[in-house]
Amino acid sequence: MHDREFYQQEEGLPGMLEIDLIREIEMEADEEWVVDEDAANEVMGPTRRSCPSVYANRRDMAEAEANWVLVDQAPPARNVNGILGLLCKEHFPGLVRKGDQDWEPAWTFDHYALVQDAPDHNGIRCRNKADRVIRELWDFFRIQEGQEESAYQVAYASCKRRVTDLHYESRLQAHIDYNAKFLLRRVNKEEARRMTLTREQYIQAIPSWCATHPDCWEYIVDTWLDGDWQKKHEEARDRRLQMPGVPHHQGSRSLSKYAKAYLDAHGGQPVGQLKAYALAHMGKATADIEYDLDAPLEAYTNSSVHTRLSSYTEAARSVHGPGYDPRTEERLDPQLVMRVGQGKKHGRF
Template structure:
């Protein structure tokens, strides 16, 4: 297999992955051997139209692994992408010289892929960000593979990845099964074997993971390894061919899997989404879009507007758009400085992007205010019920001893008031504050017929 049919025609940044989109062109790799050579050619990426994920990047990272490096004034194993950036490199088989191992990794990647013209800077930025995650992932996978290899070679048993994740080896057992890319870096493998057998290190690792998880309001999404466009196609196929735009797909991907019975409604509350922070994004984007396109604009039937996403999300943060990062074309989406330069008074404002922590604080604050309002309402109802009960008891007692009713001014809650006994009009200005008697009825020698009226119904 001396040729590989593909062209590197697109990039998608998605938490450490790059999607490779192929369109059928043929690229020859003369004199380059990648991994194990079989039949005189490299056995990689041979199936046109298949997303091969991170396989080529991990292999290049392993081949270029620098071992122990001088970093921040001390010698330590290369465990991060920054270690690759300080590791000196030797000329390769083609006499090419690179500033450091990181540059070699990035340049060797283009020996196997061809970038779309005009996308070189974007591609380099994405590859750099992807490698920041892939290097730690190498060590995670190396431990799991060591467990699988040890059981296969020593115990002659098969262990899958799910089982290997929960299994541990001793330091001596780890040292028996180093990965091929660490064959010449024994001190590094020994360092990792000691670390993996240290209970204190595991406790610190688990604690850090728990803290990161607690900061998340919910699952990131339900797409799995699919892109947003792939999720939209899958949802449409599972729901009778209903159309599914990018914005609608973004909302649905945070409700459930494509095959599940999920539907989009702009009026859905935050509880409808697996991650409450998504609701604020959807609401703000919808409001901004209707400000631009009119109140009748339906977000479910339109693709995402890159400029609006930049406005409501405060630009790109850490290289990512606030909504639908994988679907927006970086080349056609204006930068924040370009948007500011051409903004008018009628355009939606550029809002600072709230952090997940700030959104959670706002939600907790709103929840506390709602609970406090409900508590005050209940207390007010209890107080009013208690006052009515006490007033009823007082009126019943006064009536039982034959005393006249109090002035209407004293209890304004009595509907219609109570007329004075005998039709005698009290002197002007008479009130409980002006005379010791609450009414003049007590001055009559003969008590008239009881003027008590029925207690007003509750």
């Protein structure tokens, strides 16, 4: 769908990046099983930037998140998806229109592909804003020769998540910014989730990434104040409040980073995805915890996790034999996860 001929002026991509495409597997709509986003880095020199090499093996493409794994690294560390998030803000296109439909904000990254790009200071023009975001990622990282198409697809999939997060966070950030700037009051995210503003107050709290699109910001604000939107928002909030216990103990870490932190604190053998997932729902990486297949429900901070792990273990043993230990797996088996979790909504893998 997305070819890599996205320049109108060929420049040549810097080499040395291979991309790992993993399936983002969800057992329920509100919680992910696997999100692996290893950090990437850059070094600033006196005359040029030295970019890091990133490596992993490609797997099937199916609503995937990007898994960026470093080949060589040098401080300071940078997160690939974090940079993509910043680029999505920098090139936010505002109101867009598809065919003869009404104008609407760029709610998704697919909307970026509907807007023509303008030449940059080097005179390079991409096909659209989506390609511009992905092209500028290579200002920070190098691609290994022959991996351009894989890199583009992985980055595109990651950008979809970045734009979704952008809109989710913008309302909370508007609450925080308005209180800080106009009321000289500091509020945290927990307080921000419980409050609302008037239309005029939201308009005053326009974020920097939308500052050149005030008409788009007004559209977004009016959406938040719509009765149907508020009803759905409250229903979703009530569902989250009914969750038994905290979701996990990873904090802002990806699952792979939690596994590494656990290994650094406890030593021993490398931690596979299933074990890391279980431990992340038992306690912090530095806590005195160990995953046992027969651990009782009370061992987990969220009781639903016990059911998921038990179902996965039972399914794995039905395939590999009654004595099979799924803790030895480096990665979760996506087919088994599909079987016990029923996949994502709307028939997606």
